[in-house]
Amino acid sequence: MSGGLRLGLRTEPIKSLLRMERFPHIWCPGCGIGTVVKCYVEAVLESGIPVEKHVVVSGIGCTSRAPGYIKLDGFHVIHGRAIPFAVGLKTVRQDLEVTVIAGDGDILAIGGNHFIHAIRRNDDINVILVNNFIYGMTGGQYGPTTTLGSITTTSPYGFIEGSFNVPYLAAALGANFVARWTPLHTKELTAAIKEMFKVDGFAIIEVVSPCLIYGEMNNLPPLEVMKIFRDRTVIDHEADLSKIDIDLRDPRKPIVLGNFVRRSRPSYQTLARELIKRARGGG
Amino acid sequence: MSERISLLTAERAEEWLLKPGVYFMQGNIASAEAALIAGCRFFAGYPITPSNEIAEHMARRLPQVGGYFIQFEDEIASINAIIGAAYGGVKSMTATSGPGFSLMQEAIGLAAMIEAPIVIVDVQRAGPSTGIPTLVGQGDIMQAKWGSHGDYEVVAFLPNSVQEMFDLTIEAFNTAWEYRVPVIVLSDQAVGQMIERLKVPPLDEIKVVERRAPTVPPEEYLPFDSRYLVPPMAVAGEGYRFHVTALTHDDRGYPSTSHEVSKKLISRLVRKIRENEKVIGRYEAIALDDAELVVVAYGITSRSALRAVREARRDGLKVGLFRPITAWPFPYWGLREAVDRGASILVVEINMGQMVHVVREYYNNLVDIHFMPWAPGSVPRPHDILVKIKEVYGG
Numbered sequence: 260m261s262g263g264l265r266l267g268l269r270t271e272p273i274k275s276l277l278r279m280e281r282f283p284h285i286w287c288p289g290c291g292i293g294t295v296v297k298c299y300v301e302a303v304l305e306s307g308i309p310v311e312k313h314v315v316v317s318g319i320g321c322t323s324r325a326p327g328y329i330k331l332d333g334f335h336v337i338h339g340r341a342i343p344f345a346v347g348l349k350t351v352r353q354d355l356e357v358t359v360i361a362g363d364g365d366i367l368a369i370g371g372n373h374f375i376h377a378i379r380r381n382d383d384i385n386v387i388l389v390n391n392f393i394y395g396m397t398g399g400q401y402g403p404t405t406t407l408g409s410i411t412t413t414s415p416y417g418f419i420e421g422s423f424n425v426p427y428l429a430a431a432l433g434a435n436f437v438a439r440w441t442p443l444h445t446k447e448l449t450a451a452i453k454e455m456f457k458v459d460g461f462a463i464i465e466v467v468s469p470c471l472i473y474g475e476m477n478n479l480p481p482l483e484v485m486k487i488f489r490d491r492t493v494i495d496h497e498a499d500l501s502k503i504d505i506d507l508r509d510p511r512k513p514i515v516l517g518n519f520v521r522r523s524r525p526s527y528q529t530l531a532r533e534l535i536k537r538a539r540g541g542g
Numbered sequence: 543m544s545e546r547i548s549l550l551t552a553e554r555a556e557e558w559l560l561k562p563g564v565y566f567m568q569g570n571i572a573s574a575e576a577a578l579i580a581g582c583r584f585f586a587g588y589p590i591t592p593s594n595e596i597a598e599h600m601a602r603r604l605p606q607v608g609g610y611f612i613q614f615e616d617e618i619a620s621i622n623a624i625i626g627a628a629y630g631g632v633k634s635m636t637a638t639s640g641p642g643f644s645l646m647q648e649a650i651g652l653a654a655m656i657e658a659p660i661v662i663v664d665v666q667r668a669g670p671s672t673g674i675p676t677l678v679g680q681g682d683i684m685q686a687k688w689g690s691h692g693d694y695e696v697v698a699f700l701p702n703s704v705q706e707m708f709d710l711t712i713e714a715f716n717t718a719w720e721y722r723v724p725v726i727v728l729s730d731q732a733v734g735q736m737i738e739r740l741k742v743p744p745l746d747e748i749k750v751v752e753r754r755a756p757t758v759p760p761e762e763y764l765p766f767d768s769r770y771l772v773p774p775m776a777v778a779g780e781g782y783r784f785h786v787t788a789l790t791h792d793d794r795g796y797p798s799t800s801h802e803v804s805k806k807l808i809s810r811l812v813r814k815i816r817e818n819e820k821v822i823g824r825y826e827a828i829a830l831d832d833a834e835l836v837v838v839a840y841g842i843t844s845r846s847a848l849r850a851v852r853e854a855r856r857d858g859l860k861v862g863l864f865r866p867i868t869a870w871p872f873p874y875w876g877l878r879e880a881v882d883r884g885a886s887i888l889v890v891e892i893n894m895g896q897m898v899h900v901v902r903e904y905y906n907n908l909v910d911i912h913f914m915p916w917a918p919g920s921v922p923r924p925h926d927i928l929v930k931i932k933e934v935y936g937g
Contacts, residue, residue, distance in 0.1 A: 278785070278796075281796060310783070311779060311780070311781040311783060312779055314778045314779070316626070326785065327785060327787065327796070327797065330783050331783055332778040332779065332782065332783055332784060333784075333785045333786065334626070334629065334656075334778075334786045334787075335785070335786065335787035335788065335789065335797075336622065336625070336652060336656075336786075336788055337622070337648060337649065337652045337788055340618065340619070340622040340649065340652075342619075343586075343614065343618070343619035343620075343622040343623045343626070344622045344623065344625060344626035345626060346612070346619075346623055346626065347584065347586060347612075347622065347623030347624055347625065347626030347627040347630070347634070348626035348627060348629060348630045348778060349626075350584065350610045350612065350623075350627065351583065351584050351610060351627040351630045351631075351632040351634070352627075352630035352631070352632070352778060352779055354779060355630070355778055355779050372615050372616065372619075373615065373618075373619050376614070376615040376619070380612075527612075531610055534605055535552075535605045535608055535609075535610075537605075538602075538605030538606050539552075539558075539605065539606055539608070
């Protein structure tokens with residue numbers, strides 16, 4: 260397969276970073292999360308950072324089950340709090356490469372305040388936000404990325420709220436790295452995760468993902484969504500982020516992907532190290 | 543097999559610690575200085591009266607010892623951050639008061655469930671809700687124990703002086719890291735903000751407990767090994783590549799819906815404290831030997847109660863004071879002898895009845911248990927307590 264070159268770089272096979280004894284996993288057929296796990300694990304293996312220095316943190320939900328299948332130091336904590344847990348860990352252990360893998364509900368609804376403040380502080384953590392437009396694990400309730408008109412178990416007459424445009428929000432808050440990919444774009448997603456590891460500061464990738472639960476209620480079965488990812492995606496790294504909101508249900512609307520933002524604002528943790536030097540009179 | 547390990551130790555950190563000697567210091571600041579001596583190198587918190595002096599002092603002092611201070615966006619982030627830092631192997635704390643303590647309850651359950659050693663200083667104020675932020679209360683006694691859902695144990699200390707804000711903060715860290723449990727320094731506005739004498743002993747006379755780290759190779763390590771009451775604790779980045787979840791989990795840390803697994807885990811989480819209650823639990827008994835009435839009071843209320851007990855003695859009444867130094871575990875055994883003698887009990891606390899329920903749990907129907915409710919916002923004066931003593935004495 261086309262991963263031959265990358266295989267050559269690996270020192271360990273992917274399985275060495277999976278908790279194989281925990282399979283089969285809990286995800287539905289057609290779900291995109293498993294692909295995200297594979298891309299993350301590949302990126303870890305190719306990162307050049309020792310695997311024992313990678314830590315994965317998650318909250319609650321379908322995506323947040325990911326650390327349970329990844330053979331790294333992994334923390335599956337409470338709903339919405341993966342980011343502050345990760346920030347505490349990273350601040351005191353800056354030798355670690357800390358990545359949060361969680362869903363749209365966990366990070367943007369219950370955890371929304373932590374999300375905006377972690378970007379404002381510019382905490383040196385990586386966030387892989389899998390956006391499936393719905394609360395899958397709890398049975399299909401609407402969330403902060405559900406799009407107008409969508410049918411969910413709590414919007415049986417159609418969703419009437421606005422939705423977060425994740426890259427636009429993260430960029431406005433000052434994130435150092437902002438990207439959006441899909442589980443169809445595995446090469447680009449893996450590369451973006453590897454790039455995230457190198458960023459000093461807040462880095463986020465939104466992974467737009469198919470969901471069986473959302474699909475069943477909105478006539479968008481996962482295979483259909485993968486076709487949309489093939490036919491309606493546009494890679495535009497320079498895109499005007501204010502115009503890249505997603506609506507899978509609108510056939511005229513493209514899904515814009517890319518590595519949109521690269522900034523080098525010093526991270527909170529870098530500035531905190533310098534602060535310690537000043538406080539101790541060392542410069 | 544395990545070994546004691548501490549992480550994040552800056553060079554010459556001890557030179558920055560409070561020197562042995564006698565000080566005139568505020569309770570909140572004494573707690574912060576004690577935390578540094580105990581090895582705390584991470585503080586996360588959110589501003590709230592009347593605990594702010596702790597955060598402000600830590601913001602200035604932690605960097606000097608090579609530690610980190612973050613003022614977070616709320617109390618929820620703060621407590622989750624210190625749990626994350628604890629799993630980085632670094633001693634961590636937060637400080638708050640009633641409303642913030644309420645916000646922290648879910649994560650206290652998380653810390654109990656994943657056995658993260660953390661310290662929370664709760665400087666109690668008048669509640670409920672916003673209440674009177676600047677004035678005293680003792681309304682968090684029950685919240686400290688029962689505030690999160692499910693079954694778990696915590697430890698809560700009840701300092702009644704600046705000296706105890708210092709001593710018990712160190713003991714809180716030692717207890718947290720000995721038992722892998724959230725520990726609360728359950729202070730109050732009066733004790734936290736009073737300024738009085740503090741004696742700091744030489745550092746080598748202060749006992750400091752470090753993490754018990756595993757010594758087995760990673761393939762043999764079980765993060766929640768039920769062969770131990772308190773399993774050795776690996777932390778992130780040591781190569782153990784362990785999994786932690788707040789779901790009910792087996793010895794490997796993997797989620798399970800098995801009732802056997804639930805029974806094994808939840809029993810151990812409570813047993814590790816209950817079976818050590820007499821090691822952890824503490825109290826002070828004053829003039830209890832011949833007492834016919836025992837006043838039970840803690841925190842700032844115990845200072846007022848002590849004066850009342852002395853005045854009652856001067857008036858010829860056989861009254862003693864029982865002061866719990868731990869709310870949880872409640873040191874019920876310290877009252878046993880007085881109850882066996884038939885002494886009656888008077889509980890005085892700045893709330894509408896919290897610890898009195900615990901006293902009744904152990905001694906109801908054995909002796910008369912009286913209660914003096916006191917609305918939050920002030921400390922009952924010795925005279926107020928003396929009047930109540932005379933009302934119930936011999937009755």
